[in-house]
Amino acid sequence: MGQPRVLSIVRRLLQRSAVPHALLFTGIEGVGKRTTARAFAMALNCRAAENDRGDPAEQDFCGRCAECRRIAGDSHPDILQVNPQKGILRIDQVREVLATLALKPFSARRRVVIFADAHTLNPEAGNALLKVLEEPPDDSVLILTARQRSDLLPTIVSRCRHIRFSPLAADVLAALLSADHGLEPQQAAVVAQAAEGSYTRALALADAHWERQRDWVIGAIGLDRGAPPEEGCTTMALAYAADLARSKDLVEARLEMLKTWLRDLSVRPYAPRGVINQDRADALDAARARLDDRRLLALWDAVEQAHKNIAANGNLRLTLDVMALRMADLLAA
Ligand SMILES: [Zn+2]
Structure with missing residues (x-):
């Protein structure tokens, strides 16, 4: 996904089994924050034995076991993604998560809750979330994504392990466009330059x-x-x-x-x-x-x-x- 620095930080967290209860992923739209959150959820919950996970360079999860497949298909009951509604993350959405967190996970070793675009939390919702961050349940990991740290309440930021995602390099974007969407290398190069580091923007341009x-x-x-x-x-x-x-x-x-x-x-x-x-x-x-x-x-x-x-x-x-x-x-x- 073109974020080698992020990948190595995440790997280290997993290897040390020192997974924080809350993570904050920041970066512009389209640099792999949600993809990484999902991969992280797989790595925490994959049931395949470690030496049975395929390519040693990517052996954080197998991608084939029942847990991995359900996470990849967005159908795992313990991996929740909370998205803003009409541009806002609201308190009732946070409360719903709180109620879920009070229960045991269905099958996951670690439940993962992703709050997408956490900069859209309104103040009540932010305060409600803060309560969870103060006393996080052991069997769960919260991942917040946002554009930049300064968009969030400092009290929230201070309770999260912050990982910053850089814009993607133009050659990485071009390679992704060629591999995933069949663009000719020359076309991919022009689109990648114009997309300024965002895969989402590159895809929109490629379609437009x-x-x-x-x-x-x-x-x-x-x-x-x-x-x-x-x-x-x-x-x-x-x-x-x-x-x-x-x-x-x-x-x-x-x-x-x-x-x-x-x-x-x-x-x-x-x-x-x-x-x-x-x-x-x-x-x-x-x-x-x-x-x-x-x-x-x-x-x-x-x-x-x-x-x-x-x-x-x-x-x-x-x-x-x-x-x-x-x-x-x-x-x-
Ligand atoms: Zn697996």
């Missing part, structure tokens, strides 16, 4: 006609030929910004596509094989013939500034207007 996205985002501002389109520069730039702003969910991925394209333009003359958008080599050459290093750097800077602003919750429309105007200016120069 990303080639059309990329070709539009590059072509509409004239980066596929190194000059702005015919119409008035300012009108064109503002229309481009408006279109970019329209699909808010995709903005960051699109900016990442722009950056990858500009990086490719810079690299192309010196290391043609290092280019990610290999399928658009002709357009890269055409644009590169009209853009020197200085202008490329300034274009990249315009996109990077916008990206940072948006990540910091800056005004989306204004930021994109400024970016597009700067780009049009640089392209027309």
Whole structure:
């Protein structure tokens, strides 16, 4: 799952049989937090003998015994996942878990309760959960997932063993996309770059006609030929910004596509094989013939500034207007 550091921490917890009663997994969406939680539940409950678990590199669980299969199929009565309802984890959901925790597990050695998106716990629910964390039952493990530690009550964080998940490396994402979804290596590379470390986002892009996205985002501002389109520069730039702003969910991925394209333009003359958008080599050459290093750097800077602003919750429309105007200016120069 591309999280070697996390895996080694989890392994150490299991080997020492020092499994904490509560774990907190933090990281952006789509980096394997829930997958790891499920694997952890399997490792705690697998019934296969240790030397009968297959590949020694992955022998934390067998994946074939009744316990493993029920966990993998989300049908194990002792492995519970609590998801936010309408964006909130509510007190009645926490109370239901409390009632379950008071009973013996059906068949699991260790019951596992996963609170997904624990940053959505409302204050009452958070306080109720805190009570369990203060006196956790021996036969259970609670796993909370969240984007970042600072989104949770400090009193909750302090009672959990915190494990941070990094964004996935682009080559790891690309390999996953090729292996699991049959993308050509070259396509996988472009999508992986745009997904910024999130497998969920990579999958969404892979399904969302990303080639059309990329070709539009590059072509509409004239980066596929190194000059702005015919119409008035300012009108064109503002229309481009408006279109970019329209699909808010995709903005960051699109900016990442722009950056990858500009990086490719810079690299192309010196290391043609290092280019990610290999399928658009002709357009890269055409644009590169009209853009020197200085202008490329300034274009990249315009996109990077916008990206940072948006990540910091800056005004989306204004930021994109400024970016597009700067780009049009640089392209027309
Ligand atoms: Zn098993």
